[in-house]
Amino acid sequence: MIKRLKRFLWLAIAIIVVVSISLRLMGILTAQQPSISHPITSLTEVEISTAVSVIKREKTLSEMAAFPLIALQEPDKEEVLNFTPGKAFGRNAFLVIYERSLNKTYEGIVDLTSKTLSSWKEISSVQPAIVNSEYQLATQVVKADSRWQKAMQRRGITDFDQVKISCWPPGILSKQEEATGNRLCRALSYYKGQYWNYYGSPIEGVVATVNLNTDKIASFVDRGNVPFSKENWNYDVKSLGKLLSAPKALKILQQNGASFQINSNEISWQGWKFRYLMHPRNGLMLYQVTHKDGENIRPVLYRASLSEMVVPYGNPEPTWSFRNAFDVGEYNFGSLATTMELGKEIPENGLLLDAVFANEQGEPYKIPGVIGIYERDNGMLWKHYEYNTQRNDVRRSRELVMSMTVAIDNYDYSLNWIFHQDGTLEVQNELTGIILAQGTSAQKQSAEDSYGRLIAKNIVGVNHQHFFNYRLDFDVDGKANSVMEMNVKTLPMDEKNPLGNAIAITEDPLAKETAAVRDLDIKSSREWMIVSADKKNTLGAAPGYMLMPGGNSIFFPVEGSNIHQKAEFATHHVWVTKYKPAELHAGGDYPNQTQPGQGLPKYIADDESLTGEDIVLWYTMGVTHVPRSEDWPVMPVHRVGFKLIPRGFFSHNPAINLPE
Numbered sequence: 001m002i003k004r005l006k007r008f009l010w011l012a013i014a015i016i017v018v019v020s021i022s023l024r025l026m027g028i029l030t031a032q033q034p035s036i037s038h039p040i041t042s043l044t045e046v047e048i049s050t051a052v053s054v055i056k057r058e059k060t061l062s063e064m065a066a067f068p069l070i071a072l073q074e075p076d077k078e079e080v081l082n083f084t085p086g087k088a089f090g091r092n093a094f095l096v097i098y099e100r101s102l103n104k105t106y107e108g109i110v111d112l113t114s115k116t117l118s119s120w121k122e123i124s125s126v127q128p129a130i131v132n133s134e135y136q137l138a139t140q141v142v143k144a145d146s147r148w149q150k151a152m153q154r155r156g157i158t159d160f161d162q163v164k165i166s167c168w169p170p171g172i173l174s175k176q177e178e179a180t181g182n183r184l185c186r187a188l189s190y191y192k193g194q195y196w197n198y199y200g201s202p203i204e205g206v207v208a209t210v211n212l213n214t215d216k217i218a219s220f221v222d223r224g225n226v227p228f229s230k231e232n233w234n235y236d237v238k239s240l241g242k243l244l245s246a247p248k249a250l251k252i253l254q255q256n257g258a259s260f261q262i263n264s265n266e267i268s269w270q271g272w273k274f275r276y277l278m279h280p281r282n283g284l285m286l287y288q289v290t291h292k293d294g295e296n297i298r299p300v301l302y303r304a305s306l307s308e309m310v311v312p313y314g315n316p317e318p319t320w321s322f323r324n325a326f327d328v329g330e331y332n333f334g335s336l337a338t339t340m341e342l343g344k345e346i347p348e349n350g351l352l353l354d355a356v357f358a359n360e361q362g363e364p365y366k367i368p369g370v371i372g373i374y375e376r377d378n379g380m381l382w383k384h385y386e387y388n389t390q391r392n393d394v395r396r397s398r399e400l401v402m403s404m405t406v407a408i409d410n411y412d413y414s415l416n417w418i419f420h421q422d423g424t425l426e427v428q429n430e431l432t433g434i435i436l437a438q439g440t441s442a443q444k445q446s447a448e449d450s451y452g453r454l455i456a457k458n459i460v461g462v463n464h465q466h467f468f469n470y471r472l473d474f475d476v477d478g479k480a481n482s483v484m485e486m487n488v489k490t491l492p493m494d495e496k497n498p499l500g501n502a503i504a505i506t507e508d509p510l511a512k513e514t515a516a517v518r519d520l521d522i523k524s525s526r527e528w529m530i531v532s533a534d535k536k537n538t539l540g541a542a543p544g545y546m547l548m549p550g551g552n553s554i555f556f557p558v559e560g561s562n563i564h565q566k567a568e569f570a571t572h573h574v575w576v577t578k579y580k581p582a583e584l585h586a587g588g589d590y591p592n593q594t595q596p597g598q599g600l601p602k603y604i605a606d607d608e609s610l611t612g613e614d615i616v617l618w619y620t621m622g623v624t625h626v627p628r629s630e631d632w633p634v635m636p637v638h639r640v641g642f643k644l645i646p647r648g649f650f651s652h653n654p655a656i657n658l659p660e
Contacts, residue, residue: 037264039075039089040275040287045356045364051093051110052362058117059108062101068128069096069332070358071280073109077302077581080288081479092118095362096128103183103213105590126590127183129281129332130169131360134185138210139165141217142187151206151222157191164190164198166409169330169592170209171322172562177219183212184593186322191228197434199410200233200459200633204439207319221319226439229458233633252349252376259375260400262351267373269400271654272419273297276371276402278355282306283334284371284404284415291423293650299475300425300545300644306333306415307471307618308587308599310567312557314463315438315451323436324563327408329591336406337370345405345414350374372403381421381655395658397421410434414637421655428641429468434634435461435627453627461627465556467570468640469586469620473579476545476649477532479614483510483576484531484544487524511611513604516576520552528574529647533612538651546647549573551640553622565596570620577603579614586618 036044043051048070055061073092083089091112098105105126109119142148143160152163170177170184177184187208191201205223210216232239260269265276274289285305290297309327313320327333335357340346352369359365381397400419405412412433418426438452438460445454452462474481484507493500507529510516520526531544555570557563564571569586577583580603585591588598600618623640630636646654 035264036091037085038266038275039080039083039091040277041072041265042277042279042356043070043072043093043358045366047091047093047112048356048358048362048364050112050115051095052358054110054115054117055095055097055108055362059097059106059120061097062099064100066098066100066131066133066360067095067358067362068098068131068360069280070094070362072277074581077579081302098128098131100183100213103181123590125181126594127592128590129330129592130167130185133360134212135165135167137212137215138167138185138187141210141215142189142208145208145217145220147217147220147222148189148206148208152189152203155203155225155228157203162192163203164192166190167210168323169325171324173593177209178593182214182218184218185210185212191230193230195232195234197233197235197633199434199437200456201228201230202437202439203228205319223317223319227441227458228439229456231457235633252347254349254375258349258351259398260373262373267400267402269375269419270398270421271423272400274301278334278337278357278371278404279305280335280357281328281332283328283337283406284402284417286417289425291654293654298477298649300649301472302475303471303473304417305471307469307585308569308591309333309469310467310563310570310587311411312465312467312555312563312567313436314465314556320438320462324567325408326567326587326591327413329585329587329589331408333406333408334404336408337367338405338407338412339367339369340372340403340405341369346372346403347374347376370404372401374401375399376401378420381658382653395655395660407433410436416641421658423646423650423654425644426641427470427643428639429621431466431623431625431638431640432635435625435631436464438462453629455627455629455632459632461631463624463626465553465622465624466640467553467555467567467620467622469569469618470642471584471586472547472617472619472644474530474545474615474617476530477535477543479579480533480612481530481615482533482542482611482613483516483615483617484508484529485510485518486527486529486546487521488526489524509611510576512607512609513575513577514607516574516610517572517604518574519554520549520573528617530615530617531648537648539648541648543649544647545649546645547574547617547619548643548645549619550621550642551623553624555622556624562596566591566594566598568597569600569618570622573620575600575604575618575620576610577616577618578608578610579616583616586620 073094093110095108105123111118142165166188168186170186189203189206190198192198204226207221209219211218271292275287277285282305287303289301290299311325313323342348351373353371354366354368355370356366376399378397378399381395383394385392402417405414414430416428440460443457452460455461486507488505491497491502528547529544531542537543583603586599
């Protein structure tokens with residue numbers, strides 16, 4: 001009897017296996033969805049497909065419908081903070097749907113658990129980010145236009161395949177363009193010829209504005225022939241000829257393995273713990289950043305991300321003045337992340353991680369190696385040499401770096417989150433790539449070239465700026481926080497300060513949102529602190545984290561200019577708002593063809609209290625780039641960043657007990 005039961009069980013198991021394999025081969029069963037153990041986890045490929053199928057089931061979409069954005073709908077903050085392992089949680093997807101034939105934009109939220117559409121609404125008078133097919137469409141429309149063809153022929157170009165079209169969001173709109181509400185892009189032309197690096201050969205003065213709704217040229221400008229460079233600006237090994245001698249090999253090894261631990265999307269290292277998420281718009285984001293202080297796990301940040309960028313160009317000519325790219329909201333910055341390689345962008349001891357995105361058809365795809373994480377040496381962490389005893393105490397500094405790189409047409413960016421052993425969290429952005437060049441007849445620098453600098457024969461590098469805004473949702477020892485501004489000042493010489501050497505500081509609360517729109521002041525060494533409103537440290541002060549700015553700039557477009565109004569977030573270095581889950585983008589949700597005053601100006605209009613509240617600090621840092629010949633043909637990396645430093649958060653140097 002027992003033998004018969006065993007035979008029956010083995011037969012049943014065999015049948016199940018055969019049927020399962022057959023069903024999989026027929027496509028009836030799908031691969032199992034990866035395990036999702038925490039609410040803050042990127043959408044999986046299965047979840048993306050599910051969300052799109054629900055939208056298509058519930059709504060009638062045209063063949064021209066596009067999905068410019070599909071991402072995790074962030075769960076309620078309170079739900080995340082109260083989450084414990086094993087506890088059930090919901091999963092929702094956020095989708096932007098653009099119907100190009102109707103010129104309409106919709107937002108949908110799909111409940112991935114019940115596979116239902118929980119929210120659907122039209123967002124009137126907005127344009128989502130440009131999608132890949134529109135670059136191809138713009139190229140076809142431009143090259144088929146007789147005015148463009150004649151413009152090329154006047155410049156001696158008869159083979160139109162030798163011309164590369166670059167498509168930009170329209171930037172500054174004319175009143176007529178604004179009135180139509182059409183979806184537009186500006187098409188620039190570059191002479192490619194036999195070389196792959198065409199950015200050195202701009203066909204100057206020719207700009208076609210394409211109506212992406214009608215597939216037609218809306219307007220065409222040709223300001224006359226300007227010589228373009230026909231030199232070889234390729235910079236690969238084959239093109240450069242004789243190379244410099246290579247330095248001797250420098251190997252970075254960790255024979256015993258890395259010091260950080262990864263559990264799903266949670267990283268632990270040297271007291272730090274945080275989660276990461278790769279977002280198609282914002283790029284690499286951090287969540288629930290905490291630091292272990294003794295036996296206590298203390299929160300620092302709930303969420304930290306790049307919020308928006310703007311790159312205004314400083315040439316007033318009509319074919320240049322529209323160029324003011326919002327690289328996050330107009331291009332979907334995160335989706336332009338590039339695959340990295342160990343030993344190149346990331347040192348050999350690093351680890352590369354993948355990310356899952358969705359294309360404009362709503363199809364999921366994986367990009368390999370778009371996130372890098374590694375440890376690196378950073379010199380001394382602390383030291384003291386005692387002369388009397390000749391005792392020498394030194395600790396070497398180690399950093400944990402998490403990186404991504406992005407290519408946006410000619411420019412390349414690297415974003416780095418850097419964790420220090422002394423409790424500091426640093427942001428460092430790296431700018432490189434190819435300068436956006438302007439064609440010119442000049443072969444020598446002229447005093448009249450005030451809007452840029454001649455960087456090669458027939459090539460001007462136009463003066464421009466890069467502004468990055470970071471949204472920092474602080475939870476310093478909890479959600480009840482306040483913001484303080486610290487200024488250093490000198491005191492007049494008097495009986496209390498007879499030698500005039502006194503240095504005093506003031507710490508003033510910024511109690512309301514409109515009062516917390518602030519700027520750097522080098523004269524007072526100004527810095528800002530987010531402090532706990534209901535806790536004290538061992539010395540009786542409020543524990544806090546301080547924003548320590550690095551290099552920065554002011555926004556040069558003048559007040560009253562269109563770009564000053566559209567990119568108002570960049571006109572001040574610091575903004576502070578009371579936390580609201582929908583307030584995520586410093587330049588507004590839809591900066592492409594947007595109206596002035598979106599984003600931060602709207603967020604502070606209700607002038608909420610910042611005392612003892614859940615608050616968000618927005619920091620804007622800028623780079624003013626006056627190009628030089630050494631930036632050509634590829635710009636050496638320029639770095640800009642800031643630090644978040646503990647101030648009264650720890651009772652002593654948190655790295656004092658590191659072993660030698």
